[in-house]
Amino acid sequence: MDLLERAPIELKSWFLNLLGSFGVPQGILSVLSAVIIIGTVIGVFLGLFALMSVMERKILARAQNRYGPNRVGFFRWRLFGLFQPVADGIKMITKEDLVPRTSDRAVHFLAPVVMMIPALLVLAILPYGRDMVPAELDAGILYFFAVGAGTEVAVFMAGWASNNKYSVLGAMRAIAQMISYEIPLVMAAIIAAMISGSLSPSAIVAAQGGFAWGFVPQWFVLTPWGFTAGLLFYIAALAESNRSPFDLPEGESELVAGHLTEYSGFKYATFFMAEYIGMFAVCGLLVTLFLGGWQAPLPFLTIIPSWCWFFGKVCFVAFTMVWVRATLPRLRIDHMLAFAWKFLLPMSFAAFLSAACWHYAGRGPLAWLLSLAIVGIPYLILGTAFTNRFAISRRTYQFSE
Amino acid sequence: MTCEFLKACSADPMKFLGEWFVLLPALVLLMAAGAAVVMRNLIHAALCLTLSFIALGIVFIALGAEFVGFVQLLVYVGAVAMVIVFAILLTKPERLTKSVSAFSGLGPAGGAAVGFVVLAALLGFIFTSPLAKKPLPTPASAPVADIGQALMGDYVVALIAIGVLLTAALVGAAVIAMEDKP
Numbered sequence: 360m361d362l363l364e365r366a367p368i369e370l371k372s373w374f375l376n377l378l379g380s381f382g383v384p385q386g387i388l389s390v391l392s393a394v395i396i397i398g399t400v401i402g403v404f405l406g407l408f409a410l411m412s413v414m415e416r417k418i419l420a421r422a423q424n425r426y427g428p429n430r431v432g433f434f435r436w437r438l439f440g441l442f443q444p445v446a447d448g449i450k451m452i453t454k455e456d457l458v459p460r461t462s463d464r465a466v467h468f469l470a471p472v473v474m475m476i477p478a479l480l481v482l483a484i485l486p487y488g489r490d491m492v493p494a495e496l497d498a499g500i501l502y503f504f505a506v507g508a509g510t511e512v513a514v515f516m517a518g519w520a521s522n523n524k525y526s527v528l529g530a531m532r533a534i535a536q537m538i539s540y541e542i543p544l545v546m547a548a549i550i551a552a553m554i555s556g557s558l559s560p561s562a563i564v565a566a567q568g569g570f571a572w573g574f575v576p577q578w579f580v581l582t583p584w585g586f587t588a589g590l591l592f593y594i595a596a597l598a599e600s601n602r603s604p605f606d607l608p609e610g611e612s613e614l615v616a617g618h619l620t621e622y623s624g625f626k627y628a629t630f631f632m633a634e635y636i637g638m639f640a641v642c643g644l645l646v647t648l649f650l651g652g653w654q655a656p657l658p659f660l661t662i663i664p665s666w667c668w669f670f671g672k673v674c675f676v677a678f679t680m681v682w683v684r685a686t687l688p689r690l691r692i693d694h695m696l697a698f699a700w701k702f703l704l705p706m707s708f709a710a711f712l713s714a715a716c717w718h719y720a721g722r723g724p725l726a727w728l729l730s731l732a733i734v735g736i737p738y739l740i741l742g743t744a745f746t747n748r749f750a751i752s753r754r755t756y757q758f759s760e
Numbered sequence: 761m762t763c764e765f766l767k768a769c770s771a772d773p774m775k776f777l778g779e780w781f782v783l784l785p786a787l788v789l790l791m792a793a794g795a796a797v798v799m800r801n802l803i804h805a806a807l808c809l810t811l812s813f814i815a816l817g818i819v820f821i822a823l824g825a826e827f828v829g830f831v832q833l834l835v836y837v838g839a840v841a842m843v844i845v846f847a848i849l850l851t852k853p854e855r856l857t858k859s860v861s862a863f864s865g866l867g868p869a870g871g872a873a874v875g876f877v878v879l880a881a882l883l884g885f886i887f888t889s890p891l892a893k894k895p896l897p898t899p900a901s902a903p904v905a906d907i908g909q910a911l912m913g914d915y916v917v918a919l920i921a922i923g924v925l926l927t928a929a930l931v932g933a934a935v936i937a938m939e940d941k942p
Binding site: 496511515534538 | 803804807810814817826829831832833834838839841842845846849903904905
């Protein structure tokens, strides 16, 4: 049991000891140790990306009552079409790389590269299991958002360098959306950091450890403020990773493919990959902040290794994102921005206040009622105001009438 | 020489990298900042400026000021760079190719003179300030918790004043932008 729990760490130290016994100097070993960690993390997330690219189509197909990809296999063995990512990869690599003649070539080339860097860098601070944090940072949460800011630059570069009006419009929409939704996202993260008293992801996971009455996990999502903040974080994460119903920047009915219009072949694949890895990273942060990280949901389930719990939870959150995509239609741009500023932002303030009251009222039953009221009343007021406003008002276009 | 270098490198590469790591981003910072001044294409200049912001953040991190480095990245790359880029995009496109400068009439010599005067003034202030005479404090790594305590304790009034100022600026910007609503 304990062996399986520590298997990844033991395997690495066994390998390094083996090399050390052959006389490899200590300095090289410490570099090699870092390389192994980086390689494993990137490998796992690339595997998840490949799996996700086929599972997303399968789940969407299931939701739409059809089969989805099920042909690609290995000679006779179809394996439910699980080899689809291989076929996709070959297609993407062999496709012609088109660059518009009037584009800004250097920036056009650099945009997918710049997009990939933050997506990979943010993976460094997630606690994947007990004692399994690639980079133990005091300000890990801050690092996540600081590095993530690079994505906006990449999107702008892609949109502007393509020299295409749809690209620029798509990039501007994407940046407006990212900036708007970053505020509720960060506010929700701050709430979790505030209650656990630390910006370090491992400390936040540790603060959610243990069980009340021996079987109820102490995850933040199981408190009124934590549930609200977790939901806000989830919605903002959907928008941050440009996923449906917030995938307007790439809304094909109005903007062709937004900032990706002029990209093809491997560059397009790089964007695609960066977006999915970014999505997994933000799911991982959601799991770390509110869903108890690598902690098991019930005491007797702790026999399953912690890293299995982490990736299981991440896959579950990713599955719900696909589910949302299959269910909800795309929003309109003004509705989407209004939703961020007029609903998510006040609600995140309410959740903030509620968390503070929960803490100072002693975290008992009274604190529960108080924080529930502080979250619930603004939700009712804002919710009714919001639905009334958008149910009645009819948008008149300034220049079309 | 090369042998010594390799020996030092293989003995403790992490420490070695840590000591030399600060030079690389500093070099990138200088080059990117220089390019931002020289570039004719305004968007390229803005992107170079963004690169210099990033490099500055990495310099902070390499020097042990993690928190400042992250905040530098978050604020300057995430917000300030985007504001600059949008300001350029929303101005007239024909200006993108022309060089725009308040001192265009002065020519390169005038520009150099202005730059020199500013540099001289800055250097003068730096060397005559009382801070320059103080001995360098021993570098201490400031944990994030300590910075948080200081911000919420000793400097809480300044923090709140800045917050109010920024909120007022935000509301003002929204009011100005709302002008042409139907």
